[in-house]
Amino acid sequence: MSDYDYDLFVIGAGSGGVRAARVAAMAGGRVAIAEEDRIGGTCVIRGCVPKKFMVYASEFKQHFEDAKGYGWSFPEPPKFEMTPFMNALHAEVDRLSGIYRRNLDNSGVDVIEDRAELKDRHTIHLVNEDRTVTAEKILVAVGGWPVRPDIEGADLGIVSNDVFHLDKVPEHIVIVGGGYIACEFADIFRGLGSEVCLVYRRDVVLRGFDDDIRTHVTEGMKRNGVRIITHANVDSLKKTGDGRIRVNVSDDSEIEADQVLFAIGRKPKTETLGLESAGVDLDETGAIKVDEYAKSNVDNIWAVGDVTNRMNLTPVAIREGQAFAETEFNESPMTFDHDKIATGVFTQPPVGTVGLSEAEARKQFKVDVYKARFFPMKEMLTGDSHRMMMKLIVRQEDQVVVGCHIVGPDAPEVIQAVGIAVKAGLTKKDFDRTCAVHPTAAEELVTMKEKFNPVGINTS
Structure with missing residues (x-):
């Protein structure tokens, strides 16, 4: 028995952290995991899962149109209602979060619903409880967070986290960005009935993807009715007299919208985590630098998932968490190969x-x-x-x-x-x-x- 309170303390109960905690605990480790929000992390609570439900919801409008070609007719135009949909979506998110919590409990992991900050390389401060615990090994798995631009009126817009709490479909939404999140929500809101304008600072959306994909997706969004403005930035947002938002674009144009969504990227959620107190090195994006075994420059601190900014995908975080736990607690050293991931x-x-x-x-x-x-x-x-x-x-x-x-x-x-x-x-x-x-x-x-x-x- 070590002199520490835990063999492993995990900060962040998203997919990667939960997998690592469970495997380590089932291998006999004394494990705790701290989460300041809800168990499940970005994917379950404010990312992949609720977004995919919104994709499904937005596709039905086209399905109804397609059905006419197969002999179906509808006495009245189908109507989408946000409130019952969001109620169903959040009920499923709650169910999944509950499953994550039960799996941790059943594995013998101490679940601490609190913000955790590092005081040094072995000491963790639990902010709300105002107490400290110690751990031999620490795993950081806090994920990433949407970025807001540093412009006038940025607080008038929303980020992807906020989309899942809208109480109505905006009549006209401006989406800023050209990555996969921006493009997905452009099609989602268009399918739900919004007028959509996407403003992107480059020439073609989905930078980093194959050029034929980029062209095909751009053409698809235009056919869906999405207006795309390229080579432009949003300079400022201002409230209008009738409660709408005036979007000032760098090409000297103005757009009035009911909602503005910033989808300009995500960054590792490492600020105010106390990593500097433990001597952990970060890169220029704020991501934790790790080696192939997910170990930081501090030999008892590891990191997995989006906080490392390697490949920001939920299944990758899970595999990284599994590899860490197998290496450190099951005496089965392994790394995760980030090459050729679908x-x-x-x-x-x-x-x-x-x-x-x-x-x-x-x-x-x-x-x-x-x-x-x-x-x-x-x-x-x-x-x-x-x-x-x-x-x-x-x-x-x-x-x-x-x-x-x-x-x-x-x-x-x-x-x-x-x-x-x-x-x-x-x-x-x-x-x-x-x-x-x-x-x-x-x-x-x-x-x-x-x-x-x-x-x-x-x-x-």
């Missing part, structure tokens, strides 16, 4: 992507590109103009598929399976000899034969 973007239509973009691949080696654009079978009777896009990036020298990019119905579901193939290093020949499932959109992935050669690029 992910989805829940725009409308949605995105599924894994591996290298075409531009990234061309910087490293010669590539073959296979690409298809087509109307999904379901839309042939609806008149919907959204095409589907599928793309394979193949390394020429050994024909290994190093990237797969899909935009279209069920793309995130499809990419989960394709991610296995890309992670395993399968070749284009492996794809080709796999029999198609017909009739499906995904069969295109195993039937593409024609190489795509962009004008001006020598593929020899």
